[in-house]
Amino acid sequence: MGQLILRRLVFMVFMLIGLMAIVFAISNIAPGDPARLAAGPDATNEMVEQIRVERGLDKPLVSRFVVYLTNLATGDFGTSLHTKRAVFDDLARYFPATLELVVLSISFAVLLGVPLGMLGAVFQNKVPDQTIRFIAVSGVALPMFWLGLMLQWYLSLEWDLFPLGGRLGIMTPRPENITGMYTVDALIQGDFRAFREAFWHLVLPSLALSLPALASIIRVNRAEMLETLNKDYILNAQAQGIGPFRVVSAYALKNAILPTLAIIGLRFGWMLGGTVLVESVFDFPGVGLYATKAAVNSDFDPIVAVTLVLGASFMLVNLIIDLAYALLDPRVRSQI
């Protein structure tokens, strides 16, 4: 197991370098002179030249890539033109918010998806199953940003059940910064009012964000469950007089864990991409909104940083899922 983790980590380092190479290539296809862009519209030719030398832009591409790699490795992601702060500090501020959002979304997807998928299988082709299948088919097709807007319109504006957007109300004092995740920080400090409010602000965005993953989890669990329910050991359990609820929850549920894990691994990338949309609908200050604002303002350093951070998180999550797979399933362990 230790060797496996080590091998995967080394592999991940190479993947990260590849990722940086792609992002570096993209930042070099940008039309226009990067030195002139950084210098601003009023700069004289001498100032542009000075910046070119300062930033090493006069050097050949390969040596620039090496400089770029060393900068990234030391945590120097450049400066954001629109927040006027170091990108690293911006990320430290915005990433915990996105993390909170994504974790809650995954929880929604799993906690709703697994039971719904099973319910569908148990009531195969009856009304509950058809409703659940409709959710599963729609979940992948609904534009996430539009769903977010509709939820906002209906549940926040018409019924006033949820806050419109943001992370906390304007009047609520922020919990002291420990992890940067408001819900966790509030809990650590025992401030339940702030926790409740921060959580309430997360509900709608995470629901919108979780839908594609939820749909896939429903689909896979329903199929898996249909197959499992026909197995001999289920028949045996039923013959021994074990109640239907126990049969499903204790015997069949175990088989749902692995495919659900696999789906999370597959869908996690989509979810990270979706944060961009959901955060901009709910005006939620995370890395997605940060990247969108940067892209609209042609502010390139933050986009690069967000791409790298989200790419690295995606790799890390897939690594963790593969390891969890190996832990849970001895058949997989022998194959790796």
Place this chain on the structure above:
Amino acid sequence: MSLETSSKNNGLMDKRSNRISVLAPVSEVDRFREYRRMWATFRKSYSSMAGLFIVATFLILAAVGPSIVPFPEDALGSIHLERKLQPPDATHWFGTDEVGMDIYSRVVVGARTTLWIGVTITGIAILIGVPLGLLAGFGNIWVRESIMRVTDVFLSIPGLILAIAIVGALGPGILNAMIALSLVWWPGYVRLVQSKVLSIRNETYVEAARSIGASDFRIIFLHILPNCMSPIVVKASMDMGMAILGAASLGFLGLGAQPPYPEWGAMISIGKNYLPDWWWYTLFPGLAIYFTVLGFNLLGDGLRDMLDPKQRS
């Protein structure tokens, strides 16, 4: 052999017979039977038929949309402030927007934009991905490893994020958004085609072709590529939906099509500022995206069940 199996199981919707004759249809009659059987499989499923119906409607609207809408001049932007932000009624089925353009006309004309976007992105992705996949599956270990590792890196970045980075570099606009999404979309095809080629390249008929002196080129294009077609078609249908969703997302973020261009995502990006009082501005373009993507997904599911009985769920 194929004649024998198909006559024996004639009329039976047997998975096995279906598969065998997919691999080796010989005569014209056989091929006709095969198509009829595939159509019967497809027709049996309500959701596949619904998908086909939605996609057909969408294609018809994309073809004739601009000539059937009530206010064709609104499609590319015109100003009628005297009838701005009117709710849906008999003249303006979906209401009007903030400068008085008819939303129904713009949604219908948007079908053509959307089709154009979807076909371009999927098409470019196939043109890049399929040859690379063939090369990776057929080439020596160095070719394969270098192509596959680059593919892995591309697949390790969330697609929408990478697309935003590319648009950030190139500048917002519908053309740049399409370029960005195409560059994000191809790796899926490389992986699909490569694994398919690896599983076919040692089949007896490829061996046979090689033994009678067929060139690599001939083997790839005459024996291997045709057998990769069905998964490619299925993936392309699914990807049409996903590419449309991606382009609409970029439009919504203000990075894709720019208003007043008739693109659904861009319409929503303006319409959202008019919620909740002028809800029709956001609702109808969103429904259009939803149904279109749903249609392509259902069609893709149906095609998979029809073309690949082994994966039928």
